[in-house]
Amino acid sequence: MEKRIINPWQWQNARGYAQAVEVTQVAGTLYCAGQAAVHPDGSSSTDDMRSQLLLAIENLEQVISQAGYDCQGIVRLNVYTTSSAELFACFDVFQAWINKHGIQQASTLFEVPSLFETLKVELEATVVR
Numbered sequence: 520m521e522k523r524i525i526n527p528w529q530w531q532n533a534r535g536y537a538q539a540v541e542v543t544q545v546a547g548t549l550y551c552a553g554q555a556a557v558h559p560d561g562s563s564s565t566d567d568m569r570s571q572l573l574l575a576i577e578n579l580e581q582v583i584s585q586a587g588y589d590c591q592g593i594v595r596l597n598v599y600t601t602s603s604a605e606l607f608a609c610f611d612v613f614q615a616w617i618n619k620h621g622i623q624q625a626s627t628l629f630e631v632p633s634l635f636e637t638l639k640v641e642l643e644a645t646v647v648r
Contacts (some may be wrong), residue, residue, distance in 0.1 A: 550645055
């Protein structure tokens with residue numbers, strides 16, 4: 520796989536995403552459903568945004584890993600949240616995760632009126648290798 524990041528500006532770097540990602544010579548593409556703070560027994564978390572974000576990341580990592588891919592291969596990551604303000608208050612968690620895996624992804628953040636049951640954040644990824 521060859522990946523090229525297109526950033527006409529520099530300001531997005533501090534926000535943890537790229538303006539565009541071109542991928543060529545792909546050996547596989549994994550389209551992940553939105554991963555949220557759902558426990559292994561299927562129950563939705565009732566915790567705060569920070570805890571839910573950590574669990575959603577953990578669940579996304581598990582799906583990616585089980586499929587035989589790496590988080591570094593994430594090229595598209597959509598974030599759905601019921602509160603941008605709450606999410607931005609714990610954005611350090613998201614940025615630390617991005618940096619840990621060397622992810623450079625195109626992203627879109629959506630504030631939505633609600634997610635399933637008590638969920639506050641959901642991560643939807645496209646991963647390549």
